[in-house]
Amino acid sequence: MTNYPRFGFVTPQNMGLLTDLYELVMADSYLRHGMNEPATFDLFIRGLPSNRAFLVSGGLEQVLYYLEHLRFDDAQLDYLASLGLFSDGFLNYLRGFRFTGDVWAIPEGELFFPLEPLLEITAPRIEAQLIETFLLNTLNFQVMIASKAARVVLAAAGRGVVDFSPRRDHAADAAMKVARASYIAGCTGTSNVLAGMHYGIPVYGTMAHSYVMSFADELSAFRAFARDFPHNAVLLIDTYDTLQGTRNAMAVAQEMASRGHRLRGVRIDSYESIDELAALSRRVRAICDEAGQTEVQVFLSGDLDEYRIEELLERRAAVGAFGVGTRMGTSEDVPNLGGVYKLVEDSSGPKIKLSTGKATLPGRKQVWRVRGNGGAMHDTIALREEPPPPDATALLAQAMAGGRTITQDSLEAMRGRCHDRLAGLRPALRDLHTTPQPPVGLSDRLQDLRDQMYRTNAGQDAEKRERAKKKTRRRL
Amino acid sequence: MTNYPRFGFVTPQNMGLLTDLYELVMADSYLRHGMNEPATFDLFIRGLPSNRAFLVSGGLEQVLYYLEHLRFDDAQLDYLASLGLFSDGFLNYLRGFRFTGDVWAIPEGELFFPLEPLLEITAPRIEAQLIETFLLNTLNFQVMIASKAARVVLAAAGRGVVDFSPRRDHAADAAMKVARASYIAGCTGTSNVLAGMHYGIPVYGTMAHSYVMSFADELSAFRAFARDFPHNAVLLIDTYDTLQGTRNAMAVAQEMASRGHRLRGVRIDSYESIDELAALSRRVRAICDEAGQTEVQVFLSGDLDEYRIEELLERRAAVGAFGVGTRMGTSEDVPNLGGVYKLVEDSSGPKIKLSTGKATLPGRKQVWRVRGNGGAMHDTIALREEPPPPDATALLAQAMAGGRTITQDSLEAMRGRCHDRLAGLRPALRDLHTTPQPPVGLSDRLQDLRDQMYRTNAGQDAEKRERAKKKTRRRL
Numbered sequence: 001m002t003n004y005p006r007f008g009f010v011t012p013q014n015m016g017l018l019t020d021l022y023e024l025v026m027a028d029s030y031l032r033h034g035m036n037e038p039a040t041f042d043l044f045i046r047g048l049p050s051n052r053a054f055l056v057s058g059g060l061e062q063v064l065y066y067l068e069h070l071r072f073d074d075a076q077l078d079y080l081a082s083l084g085l086f087s088d089g090f091l092n093y094l095r096g097f098r099f100t101g102d103v104w105a106i107p108e109g110e111l112f113f114p115l116e117p118l119l120e121i122t123a124p125r126i127e128a129q130l131i132e133t134f135l136l137n138t139l140n141f142q143v144m145i146a147s148k149a150a151r152v153v154l155a156a157a158g159r160g161v162v163d164f165s166p167r168r169d170h171a172a173d174a175a176m177k178v179a180r181a182s183y184i185a186g187c188t189g190t191s192n193v194l195a196g197m198h199y200g201i202p203v204y205g206t207m208a209h210s211y212v213m214s215f216a217d218e219l220s221a222f223r224a225f226a227r228d229f230p231h232n233a234v235l236l237i238d239t240y241d242t243l244q245g246t247r248n249a250m251a252v253a254q255e256m257a258s259r260g261h262r263l264r265g266v267r268i269d270s271y272e273s274i275d276e277l278a279a280l281s282r283r284v285r286a287i288c289d290e291a292g293q294t295e296v297q298v299f300l301s302g303d304l305d306e307y308r309i310e311e312l313l314e315r316r317a318a319v320g321a322f323g324v325g326t327r328m329g330t331s332e333d334v335p336n337l338g339g340v341y342k343l344v345e346d347s348s349g350p351k352i353k354l355s356t357g358k359a360t361l362p363g364r365k366q367v368w369r370v371r372g373n374g375g376a377m378h379d380t381i382a383l384r385e386e387p388p389p390p391d392a393t394a395l396l397a398q399a400m401a402g403g404r405t406i407t408q409d410s411l412e413a414m415r416g417r418c419h420d421r422l423a424g425l426r427p428a429l430r431d432l433h434t435t436p437q438p439p440v441g442l443s444d445r446l447q448d449l450r451d452q453m454y455r456t457n458a459g460q461d462a463e464k465r466e467r468a469k470k471k472t473r474r475r476l
Numbered sequence: 477m478t479n480y481p482r483f484g485f486v487t488p489q490n491m492g493l494l495t496d497l498y499e500l501v502m503a504d505s506y507l508r509h510g511m512n513e514p515a516t517f518d519l520f521i522r523g524l525p526s527n528r529a530f531l532v533s534g535g536l537e538q539v540l541y542y543l544e545h546l547r548f549d550d551a552q553l554d555y556l557a558s559l560g561l562f563s564d565g566f567l568n569y570l571r572g573f574r575f576t577g578d579v580w581a582i583p584e585g586e587l588f589f590p591l592e593p594l595l596e597i598t599a600p601r602i603e604a605q606l607i608e609t610f611l612l613n614t615l616n617f618q619v620m621i622a623s624k625a626a627r628v629v630l631a632a633a634g635r636g637v638v639d640f641s642p643r644r645d646h647a648a649d650a651a652m653k654v655a656r657a658s659y660i661a662g663c664t665g666t667s668n669v670l671a672g673m674h675y676g677i678p679v680y681g682t683m684a685h686s687y688v689m690s691f692a693d694e695l696s697a698f699r700a701f702a703r704d705f706p707h708n709a710v711l712l713i714d715t716y717d718t719l720q721g722t723r724n725a726m727a728v729a730q731e732m733a734s735r736g737h738r739l740r741g742v743r744i745d746s747y748e749s750i751d752e753l754a755a756l757s758r759r760v761r762a763i764c765d766e767a768g769q770t771e772v773q774v775f776l777s778g779d780l781d782e783y784r785i786e787e788l789l790e791r792r793a794a795v796g797a798f799g800v801g802t803r804m805g806t807s808e809d810v811p812n813l814g815g816v817y818k819l820v821e822d823s824s825g826p827k828i829k830l831s832t833g834k835a836t837l838p839g840r841k842q843v844w845r846v847r848g849n850g851g852a853m854h855d856t857i858a859l860r861e862e863p864p865p866p867d868a869t870a871l872l873a874q875a876m877a878g879g880r881t882i883t884q885d886s887l888e889a890m891r892g893r894c895h896d897r898l899a900g901l902r903p904a905l906r907d908l909h910t911t912p913q914p915p916v917g918l919s920d921r922l923q924d925l926r927d928q929m930y931r932t933n934a935g936q937d938a939e940k941r942e943r944a945k946k947k948t949r950r951r952l
Contacts, residue, residue, distance in 0.1 A: 006884075007541045008656065008674045009487055010648040017670035018648055020640070021681025024669065029704045035690060065483045079673040085708055136643035137651055164496070167612035168812045170646030171653045172486040172494055175613055177646075180484065193500065194493035197555040198484045205497025210819055214511060228505045232561055326812050335811035336644045336802050343686055408482075 010173065016072045016097075017079070019133040024080070027126045028090040036124045037347040040364050043119040043135060044342075045143070049334040053429040053436050054111045056150050056418060057118060058181040059142030061108065063135055064405045067099045070131070099127050103400035106367070109146075109184050109414035110395060111421045113438035115359075116367045116381055117396065118143070118339070125346070132341045141174065144337040145181035145329070148306075150422060152324055153186035154430055155306035157313060160321030162204045163190035164301060165329025178329040184414045186422060188321065199411055204323075206234040206267060206299075218245060222252040226263065230256065234265040234299055237284070242268060246284045250291035265297035265320065274308055278315035285318035297321055305332065306432050352453045361442070362449055368392035375426035382443035389443075486649065492548045492573075493555070495609040500556070503602045504566040512600045513823040516840050519595040519611060520818075521619070525810040529905040529912050530587045532626050532894060533594060534657040535618030537584065539611055540881045543575045546607070575603050579876035582843070585622075585660050585890035586871060587897045589914035591835075592843045592857055593872065594619070594815070601822070608817045617650070620813040621657035621805070624782075626898060628804055629662035630906055631782035633789060636664035636797030638680045640777060641805025654805040660890045662898065664797065675887055680799075682710040682743060682775075694721060698728040702739065706732065710741040710775055713760070718744060722760045726767035741773035741796065750784055754791035761794030773797055781808065782908050828929045837918070838925055844868035851902035858919035865919075 010018055030036060045055060072080075072094040080086055080094070101123025106112050118139060121128050152161055163182045166175040179195030189202035196203035207225060215221035218240055226233045235252065237245030246266060253263035266284060271277035281298050288296045300312065301323030309322055326332065342360045343351050350362035364384040370392045371377050380389055388394065399407055409417075428436055442450070486494055506512060521531060548556075548570040556562055556570070577599025582588050594615060597604050628637055639658045642651040655671030665678035672679035683701060691697035694716055702709045711728065713721030722742060729739035742760060747753035757774050764772045776788065777799030785798055802808065818836045819827050826838035840860040846868045847853050856865055864870065875883055885893075904912055918926070 007488070007538050008649075008652040008671070009485070010652060010670065011485055011487060012483070014670055014673075015648070017673055018642065018651060019669055020642055020667040021669050021672075021679045022667065022683055023681075025681050025705065025708075026683055026687045029687070029701060030690070032704055033700060062483050076673065080669075083672075083679065085705060087704075133643050134648075137645060137648060140644055141647045166494065166496055166609050168616055168814070169613060170806070171617045171649040172491070172610075172613060173484075173647040173649035175494060176484040176486060191496040191498065193495055193497050193556075194486065194490055195484070196497075196559075197490075197493055197552070203497045203559065205499075205501050207498055207502055211502045211505070214506070224509060225505060228508055228563075229501065229561060232501075326814070330646070330812040332811055335808055336806040338644070338802070 012069050013071075013073060014076065015066060015134065016070050017076050018137070019130065023130050023132055025085065027129050028086050030126050030129065031090050031093055032087060036126050038122060039125040039128050039343055039347075040120060040122040040345040041128050041132075041341050042117040042344045042360065042365070043121070043139060043339060044117050045114050045337060045339050046359070047114045047338075048435050048438060049337065050435055051333060051433060052147060053431065053434065054113060054147070054150075054425075054438075055143055056146035056185055057106045057108050057110045057112055057143060058146035058184055059108070059139045059177070060105050060119070060399065061408060062138045062142070062177075063105075063119065064103065064400055064408065066134055066138070067101075067103065067131065067400060067403065068405060070097065070099050072097055093126070097127075097130075098403060099123065099131065100403040101127055101400070102398065102402065104396045105399045106395045107397060107409055107414065107417065109409075109416070109418035109421070111418075111425075112367070112395065113379060113440045115361060115440060116379065117365055120344075120364060120396065122364070136339055136341055140337045140339040142177055142181040143339065144331045144334065145178050146185045146418070148328055148331040148334070149182035149185035149187055150418065151306040151432055152182075152309065152322075152328055154422060154425075155309040155313070155432060156322055159319060160188035161186070162321065162323050163187050163192065163328065164323040164325035166192045168326040169329040174329070180411070182328060183411065185418055186415065187324075191323075201411070207236050209236065209239045209269075212236060212239040219248045219251065222248055223255070226252045226256050226261070230259070230261040233263055234267050234297075235263070236269060237266045238268045238270050242280055243283060243287065246287045249296075250287060250293060253291065253293050253296060263293065263296050265299045267299040267301060267323070269302045269323075271302060274311045275315060278312050278317040281312075281317040281319050299323065301325070303327065310432060350449060350453070352450060361446060362453055363446070365396070365446070367395040369395055371424070375424045375429075377426075377439055379440045380443050381440065381446060383446050383449065386443055386445055488545050489547075489549060490552065491542060491610065492546050493552050494613070495606065499606050499608055501561065503605050504562050506602050506605065507566050507569055508563060512602050514598060515601040515604050515819055515823075516596060516598045516821040517604050517608075517817050518593040518820045518836070518841070519597070519615060519815060520593050521590050521813060521815050522835070523590050524911050524914060525813065526911055527809060527909060528623060528627075529907065529910065530589060530623070530626075530901075530914075531619055532622035532661055533582045533584050533586045533588055533619065534622035534660055534890075535584070535615045535653070536581050536595070536875065537884060538614050538618070538653075539581075539595065540579065540876055540884065542610055542614070543577075543579065543607065543876060543879065544881060546573065546575050548573055569602070573603075573606075574879060575599065575607065576879040577603055577876070578874065578878065580872045581875045582871045583873060583885055583890065583893065585885075585892070585894035585897070587894075587901075588843070588871065589855060589916045591837060591916060592855065593841055596820075596840065596872065598840070612815055612817055616813045616815040618653055618657040619815065620807050620810065621654050622661045622894070624804055624807040624810070625658035625661035625663055626894065627782040627908055628658075628785065628798075628800055630898060630901075631785040631789070631908060632798055635795060637662070638797065638799050639663050639666040639668065639804065640799040640801035642668045644802040645805040650805070656887070658804060659887065661894055662891065663800075667799075677887070683712050685712065685715045685745075688712060688715040695724045695727065698724055699731070702728045702732050702737070706735070706737040709739055710743055710773075711739070712745060713742045714744045714746050718756055719759060719763065722763045725772075726763060726769060729767065729769045729772060739769065739772050741775045743775040743777060743799070745778045745799075747778060750787045751791060754788050754793040757788075757793045757795050775799065777801070779803065786908060826925060826929070828926060837922060838929055839922070841872070841922070843871040845871055847900070851900045851905075853902075853915055855916045856919050857916065857922060859922050859925065862919055862921055
């Protein structure tokens with residue numbers, strides 16, 4: 001049925017079926033019952049995970065690509081027909097499917113908080129329903145990674161951070177999106193060559209221990225590498241003895257200088273403890289400086305994350321840049337994010353989902369951010385039509401109209417945005433070890449609308465309200 | 477440079493660049509120095525993660541596909557040339573690249589243990605080096621998921637388990653591979669329609685709370701759904717009041733029966749506690765049975781994993797099948813696996829990597845498994861040429877010769893293999909809460925070879941040995 005049945009690649013041709021079956025089942029039923037009025041859905045995160053003070057928007061570009069190119073071809077329709085579930089009418093509907101809706105979104109690289117709509121979709125109900133799974137798959141992941149990587153970047157305090165995660169990421173697409181989301185969050189680049197090619201992200205890479213050991217001795221390996229890559233040599237100095245490795249690297253650095261080249265750096269990739277690594281890095285730095293190689297960077301890698309980087313710097317490690325892999329690429333301490341996608345308005349007006357126990361905010365919205373002194377920020381979630389509060393900036397911008405993308409930032413613009421936001425962050429939101437109360441409130445009108453809808457629902461069904469309140473307590 | 481620059485799809489055309497830059501850098505250097513003799517690399521897991529008693533092989537089919545189809549086209553070569561790093565000779569080498577090596581592997585669905593070679597590659601050194609990142613990305617992930625899913629399947633004790641994870645998996649490819657790896661491990665199917673189409677996995681899906689709330693009342697929603705999908709109706713009964721929802725479902729079941737149809741099941745997706753859910757499931761079961769609907773299955777879902785399923789069954793939940801999403805699809809308690817890829821033999825003979833501090837076993841190998849009474853098993857890692865121990869079965873089989881796949885199991889065969897192994901597992905390896913010592917030893921000859929190589933190395937470099945021993949203690 002496809003060209004790559006054994007591998008299972010996701011492509012623009014088949015991505016329409018990367019969805020939970022129930023989206024298609026419900027859509028078929030809606031079509032049979034003529035329930036295809038326009039509806040608005042919010043995609044948002046319910047609450048901050050542990051040790052997260054903020055979230056970083058990521059993945060919108062992929063969402064817009066998906067919405068513009070979403071189609072169902074014969075191979076897919078044949079497969080769906082073979083399931084014996086769907087009506088002919090629905091299969092015909094899918095044959096001509098185009099996403100025709102509007103999208104408002106918080107731009108990539110922006111910081112945001114729980115309950116704020118990261119994405120707002122307005123489209124005929126069936127279109128809006130069918131896209132739920134793919135949107136959540138895309139945004140939950142990139143937001144999780146961008147938010148994790150921003151912490152690593154904050155911990156590195158201005159030093160470079162390179163994504164080294166491809167071998168441990170969750171399959172092929174994750175390796176691409178980790179490189180992308182971590183670059184938006186401020187990483188310097190990635191080891192992933194395909195991500196470099198696709199997204200224009202700088203790529204970095206040096207040598208493995210196995211390279212050093214493939215030569216007769218360390219000095220021969222360093223010399224060969226310096227001759228082969230005179231402009232990009234970072235030498236791995238901890239294969240045998242790190243201090244002797246540093247001295248060998250310095251010998252090669254002098255040889256390079258005599259040829260008009262410059263050794264870029266030395267890398268340490270293994271350690272007994274953070275304490276030992278911090279001390280070792282200072283001795284390596286001193287050897288480099290004594291050799292007159294003050295420009296040579298000390299590069300540290302090996303199971304690092306924001307916690308270990310913070311500890312290294314507290315212990316005065318002498319380090320120019322970090323390679324960060326597994327723990328960032330799998331967001332090890334928070335390996336999933338519970339973003340949801342909920343109806344907030346349809347042709348009958350604003351909607352609120354009491355009874356599922358999952359708090360939602362009714363109506364189409366805008367998020368207004370007011371910045372105070374010292375990097376303070378406060379967000380107000382308001383109804384779209386409300387006038388802006390004084391000195392407030394809108395977070396949501398329209399990204400798609402009638403199924404066509406109307407604005408698309410460059411990756412550098414997203415990265416610049418995130419850099420600005422992180423630079424201005426107040427200390428409480430920089431702390432890596434707490435989960436502060438998000439600085440978010442509701443506008444009076446949104447609050448009133450929600451309360452009124454709660455009361456109305458409660459009047460209709462007291463049990464429903466009670467149940468919703470209980471579940472809200474559990475889930476939020 | 478590509479057709480889908482904005483999305484970043486990984487395809488058969490571009491997968492060759494899904495690699496860490498240093499693989500290409502080292503390969504270029506090896507080519508310049510004529511270091512392209514045949515070499516053998518082992519891919520293995522260093523140790524069991526916490527709460528894992530065994531690992532399940534998964535992902536070999538994708539590895540074989542990758543090795544057979546790996547090419548570098550003009551777009552990729554142009555990008556590599558643009559980096560200003562590589563020699564013309566190396567870019568020419570890549571232009572004609574084909575993987576020509578041999579692969580031995582532990583078949584998918586088989587249980588295995590740390591230090592056992594999951595995969596053994598013998599190829600010209602540059603070929604073997606270039607593939608490292610992609611192989612690790614593929615196998616680390618699918619092994620992690622298959623191993624996690626096997627635990628969920630064991631906990632479910634014969635009841636069905638359906639993968640519900642796509643919205644929380646780590647991007648698009650992960651959703652495909654979670655469906656595949658969890659099916660091999662014994663899951664009944666997936667909600668992921670594209671995985672159903674690609675791999676022939678059964679797909680499942682019913683309705684969301686939003687569907688129920690889109691109708692005037694619950695009974696109307698159930699009636700519409702039962703008419704639309706008379707052969708596949710599983711009704712979500714917890715949108716308002718679960719017991720009344722069950723009674724509504726029973727009313728619809730009677731109506732379906734009068735039309736010659738049968739309600740397949742009812743689903744509960746939200747709960748306050750495992751205790752409450754277990755009790756609720758029994759009340760739902762009783763209502764179904766009293767209505768004469770003894771065949772209707774009770775289906776439970778919502779943030780489940782092996783620990784919660786075990787608890788539900790200990791509390792005598794009445795349940796026919798489980799939907800399991802986020803926690804399985806992201807292997808929440810062990811979200812990454814540290815598989816590595818190490819040289820074990822080259823043209824000069826067996827190799828051992830003392831000095832990187834990462835224990836390796838020299839030479840080409842076979843793993844022999846002896847099964848005892850009561851599901852006991854014991855593995856012996858031996859040199860390839862050693863005669864088999866009595867009554868032992870070989871775990872490694874040749875999967876590729878000279879770059880061509882020579883054997884490929886069907887997904888059903890992999891699943892059957894895993895089912896057999898799990899069925900015969902002794903109690904100590906079924907326990908979900910411990911990390912037992914793996915039942916693995918070395919053959920005398922392998923042990924002797926390793927000891928001898930340690931001594932030789934130690935004679936050459938006592939410091940190296942000490943360093944290796946220290947690191948081995950830390951890492952293993």
